[in-house]
Every structure is written in C-alpha cells, then in structure tokens.
Amino acid sequence: MYGRPHFIFSDIAVCNLKRSPFRTAGLISIVALLAFMLFGGSLISCSLFNGADGLAKRLGADILIVPKGYDQKIEGILLRGEPSAFFMDAAWLGKIAHFEGVRAVSPQLLIASLNASCCSMPVQLIGFDQETDFIVEPWIKTALPGRLSDGEIIIGGAISGGAGSKLEFFDREYTVVAKMENTGSGFDASVFMTMESARTAAEDFIARGGNLTLPDNAISALSIMLNEDSSPIGTTKAMNEHFGYGNSGIVVVPAKEIVSNVSGNLRALVTIIVALAAILWLLSILILAIAFSVILNERKREFGILRSLGATRRKLASLVFLESGIVSLFGGIAGVFLSALLILPFRTYIRDTINMPYMQPSVIALIGLTAGSLILSFVAGPIASLISSAKIRKSDIIDVVRDGEL
Amino acid sequence: MVNRIITGISAIVAGLLIAFGPQYLFRLCGPSPDGHWMVCHWTGRAEIGVGLLIAALGVGLLIFSSEQVRLGISAAIILAGVLALLLPAILIGGCASEGMSCRRISFPAITVIGSLTIVGSAFNALRLFRAKEERIRV
Numbered sequence: 001m002y003g004r005p006h007f008i009f010s011d012i013a014v015c016n017l018k019r020s021p022f023r024t025a026g027l028i029s030i031v032a033l034l035a036f037m038l039f040g041g042s043l044i045s046c047s048l049f050n051g052a053d054g055l056a057k058r059l060g061a062d063i064l065i066v067p068k069g070y071d072q073k074i075e076g077i078l079l080r081g082e083p084s085a086f087f088m089d090a091a092w093l094g095k096i097a098h099f100e101g102v103r104a105v106s107p108q109l110l111i112a113s114l115n116a117s118c119c120s121m122p123v124q125l126i127g128f129d130q131e132t133d134f135i136v137e138p139w140i141k142t143a144l145p146g147r148l149s150d151g152e153i154i155i156g157g158a159i160s161g162g163a164g165s166k167l168e169f170f171d172r173e174y175t176v177v178a179k180m181e182n183t184g185s186g187f188d189a190s191v192f193m194t195m196e197s198a199r200t201a202a203e204d205f206i207a208r209g210g211n212l213t214l215p216d217n218a219i220s221a222l223s224i225m226l227n228e229d230s231s232p233i234g235t236t237k238a239m240n241e242h243f244g245y246g247n248s249g250i251v252v253v254p255a256k257e258i259v260s261n262v263s264g265n266l267r268a269l270v271t272i273i274v275a276l277a278a279i280l281w282l283l284s285i286l287i288l289a290i291a292f293s294v295i296l297n298e299r300k301r302e303f304g305i306l307r308s309l310g311a312t313r314r315k316l317a318s319l320v321f322l323e324s325g326i327v328s329l330f331g332g333i334a335g336v337f338l339s340a341l342l343i344l345p346f347r348t349y350i351r352d353t354i355n356m357p358y359m360q361p362s363v364i365a366l367i368g369l370t371a372g373s374l375i376l377s378f379v380a381g382p383i384a385s386l387i388s389s390a391k392i393r394k395s396d397i398i399d400v401v402r403d404g405e406l
Numbered sequence: 407m408v409n410r411i412i413t414g415i416s417a418i419v420a421g422l423l424i425a426f427g428p429q430y431l432f433r434l435c436g437p438s439p440d441g442h443w444m445v446c447h448w449t450g451r452a453e454i455g456v457g458l459l460i461a462a463l464g465v466g467l468l469i470f471s472s473e474q475v476r477l478g479i480s481a482a483i484i485l486a487g488v489l490a491l492l493l494p495a496i497l498i499g500g501c502a503s504e505g506m507s508c509r510r511i512s513f514p515a516i517t518v519i520g521s522l523t524i525v526g527s528a529f530n531a532l533r534l535f536r537a538k539e540e541r542i543r544v
Contacts, residue, residue, distance in 0.1 A: 159503055159504070160501075160502040189505050337525075341517075345513070345514030345517040346510075348504045348505065
C-alpha cells in the first residue's frame with residue numbers, strides 16, 4: 001500500500017547546494033566566468049570574421065584611386081564609415097579606363113552630411129554612376145528592380161528606416177527606396193545616391209555656407225575592376241610608374257590590401273582570444289577540481305552517514321557528479337546570459353573600439369555559439385569532479401566513518 | 407530582512423541609473439549646433455519618469471515587510487523594466503544612425519540595466535511566491 005521509502009539523490013544534491021549558499025555561489029561564479037569568456041570570445045571572434053568577410057565581398061573593386069593624401073580617409077570610410085569629402089578631376093576617369101588590364105572603372109562622389117538640423121544624421125553620402133557601377137548595384141538588385149532617380153537614396157544597414165521613409169540632408173528631403181544588408185563595414189553607415197543627387201547635396205551644403213569647394217566635373221574616387229589576368233599589385237605599380245608616383249595628385253590603393261591588412265590584424269586578435277579562452281577553460285577545471293577535493297574532505301562525515309544508511313559508493317560518486325553538474329548548468333546559463341547581454345547591444349561601441357569591420361552572426365549561428373559555450377562550461381564541473389568521484393568510489397565505509405570521527 | 411535590503415537597494419540603484427544615467431553617465435546625443443534636440447533626447451526624458459518609478463518601487467521593497475505586497479511591487483518593477491526597454495526600442499526610438507552616441511552607448515546601457523532589473527525582479531517574485539506557497543502548505 002505504501003511505497004518503499006527511498007532517497008531521491010537529486011533532492012539531496014539540491015539540498016546540499018542550498019545548505020552552503022556562499023560556497024555554491026562561488027562555484028557557480030567560476031563556471032559563469034568561464035561561460036562568459038567562452039561565449040564572449042567566440043561571439044567577438046565570429047563577428048570580426050563576418051565583418052572582414054562582408055568587407056571583402058562588398059568592396060568589389062581591385063584598386064581604388066583617390067586624391068593624394070586621402071588614402072587614409074578612404075580606409076576610414078570603408079572600414080568605419082567616417083564621413084569625409086574630397087575631390088579630384090573627373091578627367092582621370094578617361095585616363096584610367098584605357099589603362100592596360102582595367103576591365104571596368106566607376107566614379108564616386110563623396111559628401112559628408114552634418115550633425116545639424118539640416119541633416120537627419122552625420123553620414124557618408126556616396127554618389128555613384130549607375131551606368132558604370134559594379135559595387136553598389138549588385139547588392140541592391142533584389143530590393144531595387146529599376147533605376148535610382150534623383151532625390152531617391154539607398155541606405156546602409158546601420159541606418160534606421162526602410163523603403164518609403166524620408167531623410168533630410170542640407171534641408172532637402174530624400175526618399176529611401178532600398179536598404180542594404182549589414183556588412184559590418186563602413187558602407188553600413190553610408191547613404192547611396194545618384195551622382196547628380198550627390199552634386200546637388202554638395203551645392204546645398206555650399207549654399208548653406210559650408211566650407212567646401214566643389215570643382216566642375218569633380219569626382220572623389222575611382223573604383224577599378226581588373227581583368228582576371230591582371231594583378232592588383234602589378235597594376236598599382238604600373239599606374240604609379242605611368243602617372244608619376246607622388247606628382248600626379250592621385251594615390252593608387254590596392255583595395256585588397258586594405259582587406260588583407262584587416263585579416264592579418266584579425267588573425268592575431270582571434271589567436272589571442274582563443275588562447276585566453278582555452279587557458280581559462282583549463283584554469284576553471286583546475287580551480288573547480290581543487291574546490292571539489294577540499295569540499296569532499298569537509299563532507300566525509302556526511303558521506304559516512306549516507307553510506308551507513310545504505311547508499312552505495314557508486315551513488316555517492318554520482319551525488320558529487322550531480323552537484324557539479326547543477327553548479328555548471330546554472331553557472332553556464334548565467335555566464336552566457338550576462339555575456340550576451342553585454343556584447344550584443346554594445347556591438348557598435350565594440351566595432352568603434354576595435355576599429356575593424358564587425359558584424360554579429362545570424363540568429364542560427366548565435367544559437368550554435370550559445371549551445372557550444374553551454375556544453376563546454378557544463379562539462380567543466382563534472383570533469384573537475386572526476387577525481388573526487390573516483391576517490392569516493394575507492395574509499396571504504398570504515399575509513400570514511402573513522403576519518404569523519406563518527 | 408537581508409533580502410529586503412538587497413532587492414530594495416538594487417531596484418533603487420537600477421532606477422536611478424535608468425533615470426539619470428543617460429543624462430550624466432552614458433550620455434545621449436547632445437543638441438545640434440543650432441540647438442535642435444534629436445529624438446533620443448525625448449526618450450531620455452521619458453526614461454527619467456520610468457527610472458524614478460522603479461526607484462520608488464525599490465523604496466517600497468525596503469519599507470514593506472509583507473511578502474504579498476513585495477510580490478506585487480516586484481511584478482510592478484518587472485513591468486516598469488519592460489517599459490524602460492520599450493521606450494528606446496519601439497515607443498519613442500532614437501537617432502537614425504547606429505553611429506550616434508544614443509545608439510552606441512546610452513540605449514545599450516539602458517538595455518543591460520533594464521534586462522537585469524527584469525531578471526532580478528522575476529527571481530525575487532518567484533522566491534516570494536514560493537515562500538508564500540510553502541507557508542500555505544505548512
């Protein structure tokens with residue numbers, strides 16, 4: 001009629017953890033720190049790789065040509081979206097188009113908007129030539145089937161709003177017709193428009209007393225796509241020799257060099273992050289193993305009582321295993337939650353601090369990272385308790401009772 | 407008693423951070439050169455109200471000893487925390503570009519504090535509810 005009374009070991013494990021709240025909180029904190037580092041490190045690494053990948057794909061051009069002294073500015077625009085405005089003579093378009101090895105060349109006109117009531121926000125306005133463009137249009141074909149008209153704009157992924165919304169630059173309203181996907185690069189904070197619209201924006205800026213001189217037939221940069229058999233480095237060298245490096249008023253920048261510089265920095269940073277995470281993982285297991293070993297010595301009396309009540313050595317070992325598992329589970333969840341809470345919302349701040357293209361992974365990838373971090377932090381506790389569990393399994397009830405002075 | 411002090415002071419600190427953090431610590435975008443205020447300014451003003459409400463509820467957690475009253479206050483803090491998150495995300499919003507100070511620092515900080523307030527209050531409410539249930543069972 002009555003069920004046979006028995007111990008529920010999971011309840012004993014929970015009671016044990018509750019009985020020593022400070023000890024439990026300490027152990028949970030160690031695992032939480034581990035999970036925090038594992039998730040945070042892998043999330044930042046993944047975001048940096050995504051950013052570099054997005055920049056490489058979006059850049060499209062093999063070579064960029066900008067006015068002399070503005071090679072750092074164009075890097076700032078591409079990597080960080082730092083608004084800038086500079087000009088060179090449009091005659092360069094014809095000279096470059098006929099250069100050996102050049103397959104396509106397209107001009108851009110760069111204007112910086114202001115942090116003032118005239119403008120919705122300070123961003124980079126990029127005018128592009130729809131006839132020759134090979135950088136912007138491949139990314140908006142699905143969103144914009146037709147051509148872009150004057151007064152219409154395409155916004156980067158980091159700008160609020162969507163098709164149909166209005167943005168104001170230098171007191172003139174522009175209609176958003178498409179929004180690009182996020183890439184993690186400076187393009188995300190840029191607004192794309194026709195060359196005519198960009199010229200109008202520049203004239204509006206000058207009309208409002210802006211400190212800018214817009215020469216006739218001005219362009220800001222040339223994006224160059226090379227034939228498949230031409231190398232960017234070789235063509236850059238040939239252009240510098242042909243046009244006279246330093247005297248021509250232009251700078252030839254191999255675009256892939258910017259990407260490879262980013263990738264190089266990235267590899268060094270990710271190596272450090274991975275090494276730190278691995279060291280922390282091992283360190284956490286070591287600390288937990290020492291902690292469990294010390295706790296085991298303190299609890300010999302308790303184990304002696306449980307043994308005398310009929311608990312097998314296997315049961316006692318599984319009790320320690322279960323406790324460490326519960327500690328790891330809660331620590332892992334807390335660490336991943338805190339890490340996600342700090343890193344996900346501060347993505348723009350992190351990108352600006354690291355100064356590299358940064359794009360957070362997709363939801364599916366985030367789920368994968370969460371699961372991986374939880375698994376690695378969850379196994380840390382049980383692995384650390386293996387020695388303690390083995391000690392219990394080897395020990396004899398007589399020793400336990402005697403050592404516990406029962 | 408210890409729990410009352412910890413939860414009460416935590417709620418007061420979180421409320422004050424939500425109310426005054428965007429004004430003094432993790433600052434919102436300032437006015438444009440011509441004195442024009444941007445959208446995020448009004449979100450910051452609304453957060454002052456919500457933050458002070460959370461701080462006042464935190465005082466309530468300190469004062470009242472009845473578990474049922476504290477359970478109700480915790481539930482109110484959860485809802486106020488949700489409101490603190492919704493103001494910048496949906497209800498009012500912020501500046502259009504992600505690069506602006508409000509979207510880089512202020513709103514993420516509000517998200518972190520608001521989320522911790524919600525989770526902390528949810529744990530407190532659950533603990534008080536279980537304590538009440540236990541007492542009824544006894």
